[in-house]
Amino acid sequence: MKWIIQIKSTKRYLPIAITIVMGSVFSVLGFLTIGNLEKATKQEEFERLASLHTIAIEQQLNQSLDLILSLQSFYHASDNVNRQEFQRFVEPFIERYPSIQSIEWIPKVTAPQRLAFEQTARAEGYAKFEIWEQVGLGEKFRAGDRLEYYPVYYLQPYARNEASFGFDVASDPIRQTALNQARDTGKMVATPGIKLLQETRDNLGFLIFKAVYDQNILLNSLENRRNALKGYVAAVFSVGRAIENALANFPEKSQIIEVYLLDESTKETPQFLYIDFSINSENYQQEKNIIKQISSNQVNDKFKFSKVLPIAGRTWRLVLVAKSAYIFSENYWLAWGILATGFLFTWLLSLYFWNNIKRTVKIEYLVEERTQEISRRNQELKKEVGDRILAEKTLRHSEAIIRELYQFTAAKEGNIEQKLE
Numbered sequence: 001m002k003w004i005i006q007i008k009s010t011k012r013y014l015p016i017a018i019t020i021v022m023g024s025v026f027s028v029l030g031f032l033t034i035g036n037l038e039k040a041t042k043q044e045e046f047e048r049l050a051s052l053h054t055i056a057i058e059q060q061l062n063q064s065l066d067l068i069l070s071l072q073s074f075y076h077a078s079d080n081v082n083r084q085e086f087q088r089f090v091e092p093f094i095e096r097y098p099s100i101q102s103i104e105w106i107p108k109v110t111a112p113q114r115l116a117f118e119q120t121a122r123a124e125g126y127a128k129f130e131i132w133e134q135v136g137l138g139e140k141f142r143a144g145d146r147l148e149y150y151p152v153y154y155l156q157p158y159a160r161n162e163a164s165f166g167f168d169v170a171s172d173p174i175r176q177t178a179l180n181q182a183r184d185t186g187k188m189v190a191t192p193g194i195k196l197l198q199e200t201r202d203n204l205g206f207l208i209f210k211a212v213y214d215q216n217i218l219l220n221s222l223e224n225r226r227n228a229l230k231g232y233v234a235a236v237f238s239v240g241r242a243i244e245n246a247l248a249n250f251p252e253k254s255q256i257i258e259v260y261l262l263d264e265s266t267k268e269t270p271q272f273l274y275i276d277f278s279i280n281s282e283n284y285q286q287e288k289n290i291i292k293q294i295s296s297n298q299v300n301d302k303f304k305f306s307k308v309l310p311i312a313g314r315t316w317r318l319v320l321v322a323k324s325a326y327i328f329s330e331n332y333w334l335a336w337g338i339l340a341t342g343f344l345f346t347w348l349l350s351l352y353f354w355n356n357i358k359r360t361v362k363i364e365y366l367v368e369e370r371t372q373e374i375s376r377r378n379q380e381l382k383k384e385v386g387d388r389i390l391a392e393k394t395l396r397h398s399e400a401i402i403r404e405l406y407q408f409t410a411a412k413e414g415n416i417e418q419k420l421e
């Protein structure tokens with residue numbers, strides 16, 4: 001009997017256990033479901049913004065390429081372009097595309113033409129002009145003797161690019177490789193990321209070259225292309241300025257997206273042309289981790305947008321990554337609110353059941369107590385009735401005995417009286 005009572009007592013609390021388990025399960029499921037929906041919504045928003053950012057950067061770069069083609073056509077349509085004509089032609093482009101560091105005309109100057117070429121420039125008002133070169137990032141010095149020179153001769157805007165005026169572009173192996181490729185293919189060719197002569201910051205830049213040929217020579221062979229070469233039109237870009245100008249109309253960019261631009265043209269480790277935040281003691285390790293993750297494709301794919309950009313013979317990859325603060329922003333409070341509400345409802349419902357059980361137990365206890373009291377009183381009453389019945393029987397028995405004694409006594413007295421008579 002005792003174990004039956006214990007089973008009944010255990011079953012009494014079963015609704016509370018079921019409520020806690022089921023409430024917790026549904027609360028967690030609601031949290032995960034709403035959280036995933038919020039994350040999906042945020043991912044769609046990120047992809048939309050990343051796509052708009054990418055389009056803006058592509059347009060910025062493609063418009064710059066159109067400028068170079070236009071400038072080449074201008075040279076091919078003219079017998080000779082002087083400095084003033086060059087300035088008038090390129091100034092509207094400079095104003096329209098602020099991401100361009102400079103636009104240049106780089107003529108081919110042979111060794112016999114060098115002195116006369118330098119004297120012509122000095123006669124135009126550039127008294128200290130000479131064709132010069134530098135080793136690495138050291139001081140500049142007069143270019144050594146060689147068969148050909150490719151000096152920066154026309155450039156706009158001049159004020160912020162004076163540092164490159166007269167520089168022999170072919171004296172730098174990286175630039176020379178791009179020049180030769182542009183000459184031999186007739187296509188636009190971009191350099192890898194390099195430190196610009198006129199750039200005072202640590203940002204990398206790149207140059208795009210397009211060969212200008214003598215239109216009287218048929219360009220049907222490699223030899224003819226090399227012989228017909230007159231020079232190059234070139235555009236110089238600061239990568240940081242190009243991207244920042246392209247994204248100038250996206251004020252939310254700094255809170256949502258980090259932008260990285262990689263040059264994947266070589267089979268070796270990709271070259272980072274642009275990194276969204278500068279190196280300093282606080283975020284240097286973070287930057288190293290980001291670069292490692294992007295290089296090895298370890299960034300969360302759900303919040304990474306990547307697109308290959310073919311730029312003048314090179315393969316660039318634009319990578320946009322959502323910032324952690326954006327991924328885990330306050331919009332996820334709805335999921336946490338669902339979880340908290342679910343647990344609160346579960347607690348209140350469990351408390352309701354608990355109070356009902358306590359009330360039931362109390363009522364059962366009172367009923368049991370009253371039942372026992374009634375049973376006790378019944379027992380006392382039964383005993384009292386028994387005692388009375390017994391007393392009554394005893395009394396009747398006593399009365400019978402007395403009656404018999406009385407009758408016996410009376411009979412005796414009668415007999416005595418008869419004898420006396």
